[in-house]
Amino acid sequence: MAFLALVRHGQSQWNLENRFTGWMDVNLTAEGEAQARKAGQLLKASGVTFSQSFTSLQTRAIRTLWLALQEMDCCWLPEEKSWHLNERHYGALTGLDKAETVAKHGEEQVRIWRRSYDVPPPPQSQDDPFHPIHDPRYRQVPAGLLPNGESLAMTLARVLPYWGDAIAPRLHDGNVLISAHGNSLRAIIKHLFDLDEGAIMDVEVPTANPLLIELDAQLRPVSARYLDAERAQKLPAIG
Template identity: 35%
Template sequence: AGYQFDICYTSVLKRAIRTLWLAMDATDQMWTPVVRTWRLNERHYGGLTGLNKAETAAKHGEAQVKIWRRSFDTPPPTMDPDHDYYTTITKVNMSEEQIMELNLPTGIPIVYELDKNLKPIKPMQFLGDEETVRKAMEAVAAQGKAK
């Protein structure tokens, strides 16, 4: 794809680290510095963490689950807005409406091109072919629906 990375970020989850290794190896960039942080671990859902999404949607309704999963200002149950992590989420120049409709595909790396102040220059780009990314986004959208 012609990408040349200055630095790579990953969570501390083994599967994420291994995926990064594969991407770095495939692009012959194993020398690139890596920052690992728990802040990039999977989404934290407060009181909903670990619950089955379909069962949660059946119990609370698909619309409420979507709000909990996407909103920056409506936390899931028992997540206090004063929690340390609540304010660390940034919108990346997206409206609340765009965020509510965004289905981030799992397992597909995202690339941001940043300026010297670490502000995005361009919108996020997914590293994957269009069809694979589309199918992954559809799968994520279906996770919050009742069965």
């Protein structure tokens, strides 16, 4: 048995502005920082202790982890950062206002871009100065692996190998805390709960509300609950 806590980052500036964010490195708002601290307080109150943490290469998830760890008196907790846990890359939609995009392309098209399983957004040009190939934090990632835009299926394809190689082994010898993003966490949830492509469309992950999942020895969920019941979202059935 092990516990896995999944925490989506606190509210970011572009969550607040309702803009497609993806790999853009947007910081937390003051509200997002407060949410991250509260996530730490809830994790501490749960009584679960962790032996390893993981996060993405994006400021909003890293700072959420740090703020939570501070509240947990656990700044010592080993942490590993990886691009594999980054948010889904939103391609050429990055930076656009979600409501304006609905007005321009229609609700159905935007729903497909946001929640379909395998339809990627229009690609971001590599000439765009914000394309990840120009960002030094991805220097060690082979350029061919850096996305121009990802569907949830493509996100899952880069999250899952990391889950298998780096995260799952740690769950055999302790509890794990992951601070990441709405869609990289949805990829992990799809895998853990064995959801089909339709079922994952209905799964939304609230900001900085720890999802505490108890796993059996085969890493199958035994129980799952959001620690902040007031801001919980619907969870998939277990078993």
